Amino acid sequence: MIGTAGLKASEGFVRLxxxxxxxxxxxxxxxxxxxxLKQLPxxxxxxxxxxxxxVGSVLIGVLVWREALGPAHVAGIALILAGVVVLNVLAGNPGAS
Structure with missing residues (x-):
């Protein structure tokens, strides 16, 4: 997230x-x-x-650069977070569905 924030602030690598x-x-x-990767698949x-x-980059964009965040964005972020949670919960049980 720090790298992405720096990338945005660099203005195309113009600012050192x-x-x-x-x-x-x-x-x-x-x-x-x-x-x-030594511990996780x-x-x-x-x-x-x-x-x-x-998700972190979206939050930085909203908080630092005042980028707009509409209902579709919020829904997308919620789906991303849900996917990460599902992968973590089911990671120990590959046969679960």
């Missing part, structure tokens, strides 16, 4: 400080994702990483 934050943020994100780890990153 936010550009560095974006690159370092993404490097850290991939590093920590790689660590999680790829699909579960990536679903959590991308889902929570998406």
């Amino acid at each position: 400080g936010p550009s560095v934050v974006a690159v370092l943020g993404y490097c850290a994100a991939f590093y920590f994702l790689s660590l999680s 790829l699909g579960i780890a990536y679903a959590i990483w991308s889902g929570l990153g998406t």
Whole structure:
């Protein structure tokens, strides 16, 4: 989320400080994702990483850049969160449905 916020603030990598934050943020994100892959299956780890990153980035957009958030956005975010929860709850029981 920090990398994505830096990417937005970099204005297309024109501003140095936010550009560095974006690159370092993404490097850290991939590093920590790689660590999680030692313990979690790829699909579960990536679903959590991308889902929570998406939700967090939307919240940063709303809170920092005052981006609009309508009912469809809220529904989409709720579905993403529900998917992450379902994957985590059912991860220990692959046969559950």
